[in-house]
Amino acid sequence: MKLTILGGGGFRVPLVYGALLGDHAEGRVTHVVLHDLDAGRLSAVTRVLAEQAAGVPDAPEVSATTDLDEALTGADFVFSAIRVGGLEGRANDEKVALDEGVLGQETVGAGGIAYGLRTVPVAEDIARRVARVAPDAWVINFTNPAGLVTEAMSRHLGDRVIGICDSPVGLGRRIARVLGANPGEAWIDYVGLNHLGWVRGLRINGRDELPRLLADPDLLGSFEEGKLFGTDWLQSLGAIPNEYLHYYYFNREAVRAYSEAEKTRGAFLRDQQAGFYDEMKRPDAAALTAWDRTRAEREATYMAEARETAGAGERDADDLSGGYEKVALALMRAIARDERTTLILNVRNRGTLSVLDAEAVIEVPCLVDANGAHPVTVDPLPDHASGLVCSVKAVEREVLAAAESGSRTTAVKAFALHPLVDSVNVARRLVDGYTAVHPGLAYLK
Structure with a gap:
């Protein structure tokens, strides 16, 4: 194959x-x-x-x-x-x-x-x-x-x-681990968009164990998301958010932390990986050793600003192993060999979330077999989550429209409608700023 x-x-x-x-x-x-x-x-x-x-x-x-x-x-x-x-x-x-x-x-x-x-x-x-x-x-x-x-x-x-994305998989794995369960045997009730989803239940042998986690502040505060969001906020939500929701729930703090950082994440990775690729120009370089060393540093510093803002400390060793490659392999196996499995994937909605149309790509548990990935029916999101999902999906649609039409006006609209951009004037300046530094955006007129 x-x-x-x-x-x-x-x-x-x-x-x-x-x-x-x-x-x-x-x-x-x-x-x-x-x-x-x-x-x-x-x-x-x-x-x-x-x-x-x-x-x-x-x-x-x-x-x-x-x-x-x-x-x-x-x-x-x-x-x-x-x-x-x-x-x-x-x-x-x-x-x-x-x-x-x-x-x-x-x-x-x-x-x-x-x-x-x-x-x-x-x-x-x-x-x-x-x-x-x-x-x-x-x-x-x-x-x-x-x-x-x-x-x-x-x-x-x-x-x-x-x-595919490894964030929901890692989140489910961490929740199962603190509950003393085998992640491979747990059903994770996860729903949303990519980098914008929530675990609302974790069933083991048909029993939802998430309420037990939410009721125990010590247990809740013992893993990454508990440290990142705080136990009080997770109990208020009645769910465990994807780590990327930290940027929405604690936006001011996140922007301040990024602004005060010596380097942004992108600049750090740019310089770090440039060092790796430069090292690889030497014929005698130990390629795998250099790659392993660089990867370990990359993983250890993942979302460092958000964790610093929350006082979450360093990542646990068990969370430094990636995961998206395992999702990809499981997905290929399921399709190529009809090894039926359940994975959290990004697929077309097809009526799964009633607040979005059929063509909208969402991130939900899917049954996977030789015919592809089939989203599982899920309960509706609470109003606060539905509002955020619909808002961000509307922005994505404006991005798609701008890419198709080449319209600068539509690009401004995409920025202006995003919940984390607080002014139409800021949106206009963002489009000006991005078109000035990205040759790939020259198509916007």
């Missing part, structure tokens, strides 16, 4: 390949094609994968190309893990927003809108190419903003594109 990874020179690709190395069953991936526009990054990542594969007799073959059609031809699965504008673009997303006093995080608020505006046209072009060159392939979208990009691609690929 052939897997094509778009953005194959990206830093997290070895996580995916590492997961594939542990799959020895019949029908596994036997050929991985890395595609990237940067031949140097492709070379660096290929070296890491070669060292990972050493001593694994049935390791998937790896090839690399800068030709998109060549990469897609014959693919059974396509992972879309691109970053339009690179980490320099992410750093600029953050800086332009912070200069206006609003959040610039890469998927939330102004930064997420800017990232979406320059990514959607590229993602749609990829979707059209997949439909033409590899019409039987399943596309698994890693590209952020994951829900928005998945919805853009679904307009060309229908249900054959599925978005």
Whole structure:
């Protein structure tokens, strides 16, 4: 089975390949094609994968190309893990927003809108190419903003594109762990949009154990989200939010922490990963060792500003292992081998959430089999959550409209309607600022 990874020179690709190395069953991936526009990054990542594969007799073959059609031809699965504008673009997303006093995080608020505006046209072009060159392939979208990009691609690929994220998986795992349950045996009642969802129940043997967690302040405060949001707020909500909701519930504090940081997250990763890729230019560099060292630092500093604001301290060791690659492997297995499973995924709504239309991409538990991912019926969200979901989905739709029309006016509307942008005038200045630093936004007129 052939897997094509778009953005194959990206830093997290070895996580995916590492997961594939542990799959020895019949029908596994036997050929991985890395595609990237940067031949140097492709070379660096290929070296890491070669060292990972050493001593694994049935390791998937790896090839690399800068030709998109060549990469897609014959693919059974396509992972879309691109970053339009690179980490320099992410750093600029953050800086332009912070200069206006609003959040610039890469998927939330102004930064997420800017990232979406320059990514959607590229993602749609990829979707059209997949439909033409590899019409039987399943596309698994890693590209952020994951829900928005998945919805853009679904307009060309229908249900054959599925978005994934490791945040809900990690959240469910942490809740199960503090409750003394096996995460693999728990049913997680999670619903929302990507980076905007809530766990409302966790059932073990048919019994919802979340009320027990919410009633115990010590237990509730013992894991990441309890420290991040505070036990009182979680008890008020009666649910456990995705960690990214910290940017909504504690927005002033988050903006201040980002503004006072020595470097934004994007600038930190830009400089850190530049160091890794520079090291890989040396023929004698130990590729896997350098990658492991860089990854450990990256994971340990994840959402550092938010945790500092909340006084949450350092991340637990168990939360430093990633997770999205495991979701991707489970998804591929379920589709390719009809190994039916339940995963939290980004898929078209199809009536699952009554407040959104059928084509809206949402993040919910799905039953997955050889025919794809099927969203599970969920209870309605409470009013406060529905309002936020509808508001952010409306912004996503304006981003899609701006990308399609090239309208600067529509782009301004997308920024202005976001709950974390507090002024139409700020929205106009954000569009001016982003178009000045991002060549990929030159299409907005």
